[in-house]
Amino acid sequence: MSIVLINASQNLDEMINEKFKNATSWFIDGIFAEIPLTQNVGIPWVLIVLILGALYFTLYFRFVNITEFFTAIKVVRGNFEHLENPNPGEEIVEIKEDKSGPVKVVEGEGEVSHFQALTAAISATVGLGNIAGVAIALGIGGPGATFWMILIGLLGMSSKFVECTLGVKYREVNAEGTIFGGPMYYLKKGLKEKGFQKLGRFLAIIFAIMCIGGSFGGGNMFQVNQAFKLFEHVTGGTESIFHERGWIFGLIMAIMVGTVIIGGIRKIARVTDKIVPFMVITYILAVIVILGINYQEIPDAFQSIWNGAFNPQGIIGGFVGVLIQGFKRAAFSNEAGIGSASIAHSAVRTKYPASEGLVALLEPFIDTVIVCTMTALVLIITNVITPNMALNDEEGVLLTAQALESGISWFPYLLSFAVILFAFSSMISWSYYGYQAWSYLFGRGKKTEYAYKILFCIFTIIGAAATLGAVTDFSDAMIFAMLIPNMIGLFILSPKVAEELKRYRKLIASKI
Template sequence: MKRLITFITLFISPLITVAQNTTQSLDQKINQSFHNATSWFTDTILYQIPITENIAIPWVLIILVGGACYFSIYFKGINFSGFFTAINVVRGKYDSIDKPDNKTDIAKTIKVEGNGEVSHFQALTAALSATVGLGNIAGVAIALSIGGPGATFWMIIVGLLGMASKFVECTLGVKYREIETDGTVFGGPMYYLKNGLKELGLNKIGKTLSIIFAIMCVGGSFGGGNMFQVNQAFKLFEYVTGGEQSFIYGKGWLFGLVMAIFAGIVIIGGIKKIAKVTDKVVPVMVLVYVIAVIIILSINYTQIPVAFNQIIEGAFNPTGIAGGMVGVLIQGFRRGAFSNEAGIGSSSIAHAAVKTNYAASEGLVALLEPFIDTVLVCTMTALALIITGQITPGNTISFEQGAILTSKALESGISWFPYILTIAVILFAFSSMISWSYYGYQAWSYLFGREKRTGNVYKIIFCIFTIIGAAASLNAVIDFSDAMVFAMMVPNMIGLILLAPKVIKELKRYKSAIQNNLS
């Protein structure tokens, strides 16, 4: 309990330092105190290594993309060779392999509740609900405004490479998960760092890395998984309801309060309740958004080849745009990495709750995430922005304008599309928030224990940050979000590299089980 009180004090107390300033509005107070509390941390984590006078690259991005390249080579292109197997796993083609017995994880997960924690499909949608979100809408617009159409190409590349990282971390998430007697699953980087590295004789290193990851994951759940989502949802809602004349203008805290209430209702039920929501909301919201974009692309179908040509040319010959090719590459990689979270480790927490005997089966399912999130959804958004002329390369937009630009792109086709996008954005934000609340709760439980009381403390704080996120300026929110999410990558990537041989063994075991089942 002392650890818990100390953590809360350090994390929350700076946010109330300006509360006595009565000359400020509530939104202004929240924004100033949040900026004061997080500026040092974000500056440190997002430190950029200078390349030229005008170009710098975040040091964490080098590790993230470098790790994805390493795993793509180490696992012999699992990004592509495992693609159709992953689809078959989601379809349930190999479900017969996972018949329960008394010695396997699947027997433990169904011990109390007949359907286990979650199915392969539910685990995928729960994880997708956290990754397919506003990074696909606002983030793409931002990347293109800085780097031009060519940034799209590099987002696609980082998505394809990230499939390998996602496969590794989610396989380990299942392999080293812990299952309570009531069937509740606890998994993710905290556990494969602690238990996996212990097997390698690195017990102290594993415990240290697991604690660092858990702390950053709690912060990430408050930032990128909560504040960023609700902030962008509020900005778009404010825009479509009249902007400065909107009834909600300057009342971000009120929008955040409503979202916090709905999120709180769902997250109290844990992963099973979350999965029941996401396996319905995610397919619907993705379908609605994709259909809207497809209609825009269909109306402007003659411009699609031109847009692809701009993407290719811009990727390799972007003279004068954000410092040339390196600048475009950095923007594409940064937004792509933030969008699909491959190498961050967060998704493995949701995938760890799956009902399976074979860890690699869920690793294969997980590699579909970056493909859906970045290769498909981000590319479609980019095409819509390019062909409707919403992006002027070199004319950097603010983060507040990201979702609004995409809204304008859809409005150019059909006038009422922004309202559809607003609904989709709020659903994107809501589903991301409830999934990230589960990630944060798992990390919180690892740090402070699995008692219901400590879990409720986390859920209350999460809802408070929902209100803060809607009220704060997005510049402060996005820096904090990027910093927390990217900080999770450091301990996670160390564990992934050290434990990669374990994943090879799990993959061979699963492939052997499939062969025996089909023969």
């Protein structure tokens, strides 16, 4: 009977994937349409927009990603807390009517600290791409791909600064003190200030729809699915007691996720500010052990990265391998330019939007420049990657596990634990992103809130048990589609961000 049920489930899944793919192929093909670089290689236009946008913001704000780096660290450490309003929320900018009643638009209120906002956002971006995406990139482009990863990470810091500053500037607070923010609000309100009211409303709605779809797919089903695949592998593969029982893993994850997300951003932040440092430090320590064992190989690894960065294989690997495979899978991605992280950063306790924008620019540095680079070094030193390897996400994770196993035999179990934490933290943060978009479209009542969160947990169980196929492709496309309205808003509202940065710099200079 069980074999019949499994076969029926597989046939049903194949049928659903085929029907879904046929119905949505136009959308997926449009988002990932490629601009040819060579006769055989192209790059999706959305990634070109992200790269050029990041370069523009870096130049427009005069390399804020570098000049304000240490200021950002000081803000996270709380060095400038004395500059904040001692009576948060006393300056009411606007009172407006919402579906849920009167809403204050204020300066100075918030739900989480700078550090908690940073960890909540990082938890959504540090994930499987820092493990699988790097292996895929090196397989396509060789060691030189690492150089381009670092470059894209550094440029992305500027995009993250812009969108998260706007997220705080245009956020709203309801009567209970709950923060609502993100691209939906700065598109609607910011573009209205610029005289583009109808365009702002339209773009905000489009962003919200795409964000909800992305939260169910790339931010939920894909994360739990890949975590289960590695968990199944380290517990015996086809011999594992969990083989063909992904729903059990999914149910456990759904219970854990549900327990956290019911409490809102305060509960999420209290969890992520403990999990994120722990999981990142745990993973980095494992990598450092391997690097320490092979310390004599490190100079040669850096040399191969530099030498390979400027040959055709390195360039193709960096842009196509990293940006398509890593960024597309929403795991390597620092999501700079997508707009999602600004939702988490909007909840920070601050009166000065630029302060949180500076904090946010640390995200790409942590998840791309540090974590991805260390993963690349381990893969290069242990020689588990050979040129022109065609890898998928699951194979990328297993190769990284193989690299760690070369140092200490039980490290793959540690990696499995880290991946589960990566997936869990990504899921709880993306649930918050999706709910914020959901509440923007359907209101802020308790019924709509619980409806979304229950649906999110149901999709967690489905994601662990199913072969995702075209559904994941569609959800990835929705996440990338978020950049279209977001980038339009960022370009138009850049002068507002410049004003906020000037204001904060002046404050620091006058009161330190």
